[in-house]
Each structure stands twice: as C-alpha cells, then as structure tokens.
Amino acid sequence: MKVVSQMRQQGFTLLELLVVLGIIALLAGIVGPQVMKHMGASKSKAAKVQIEDLSAALDMYKLDVGKYPTSDQGLVALVEKPADSKRWNGPYLRKTRVPQDPWAEAYHYKSPGEHGNFDLYSYGADAKAGGEGEDQDINSWE
Numbered sequence: 001m002k003v004v005s006q007m008r009q010q011g012f013t014l015l016e017l018l019v020v021l022g023i024i025a026l027l028a029g030i031v032g033p034q035v036m037k038h039m040g041a042s043k044s045k046a047a048k049v050q051i052e053d054l055s056a057a058l059d060m061y062k063l064d065v066g067k068y069p070t071s072d073q074g075l076v077a078l079v080e081k082p083a084d085s086k087r088w089n090g091p092y093l094r095k096t097r098v099p100q101d102p103w104a105e106a107y108h109y110k111s112p113g114e115h116g117n118f119d120l121y122s123y124g125a126d127a128k129a130g131g132e133g134e135d136q137d138i139n140s141w142e
Helices: 002-008 014-065 074-078
Strands: 108-110 119-122
Touching: 014 074, 014 119
Parallel strands: none
Antiparallel strands: 108 119
C-alpha cells in the first residue's frame, strides 16, 4: 500500500495543470494590454531623449565649426568629418553611427529649420506626419 500512495504524490494532475494555465491566461489577458500601452509611451519618451542628445551634439558641432551642418550634410556630420569643414573636432556622438528612432527609421533633419536654427524630428510609429498617441510626431522645437 505504501508504494501506491507514494506514486500518487509525485506529480500534478491534469486538472491542476489546467487550472494553473487558466490563471496564467487570465493574468496575461489583463496585464498584457496595459504593458503594450506603456511600451508605446516608452518609445516616444526614448525618441524625445535621443532628439535632445542629438540637439546637444549639434550645438557642440556649431561651437567648433561655427555653423550647424547643412541639410545635405545631415546628421552624418556628427560622426564623419564633412569635406569642407576645417575646424571639425568630432565625432560628436559616442557611437560611430547616427542612431535611428525607436521605430527603426532615420531622424529627419533640416538646417536652417522652419522652427529654429535646425529642425530635428521623428514621425513616430506610423512614419507619417501628424498622428496621435504613439503615431504623433516628436520634434526638437516643442
């Protein structure tokens, strides 16, 4: 008799496993949408931080060279010396490449800008101008 009772206590029953899986599925259904909502907001915040960092690097570039990179030179001028620049003292970014926005798109740069010395912006998740929520544009002038 002892052998039979010991064998019963070695594992979980199918019913117990189904109850645990049901609880996990219920929690995932409740928590999952909330996590996804915050993930979109965190990408927008990350883009704002990157734009601020790139703006600071552009300001350092201007201190050394005397002007901001042209739209044609673009943000690449922060990591590679432009041919016509004599006082370039870069690279102005820690990495050897200009970062992409959190949605794997290139940041848009115009100099001179319509809103200041330069305009630096990302179109957000939808990669189109305008939008709300995660699709909203993130820029350097607001």
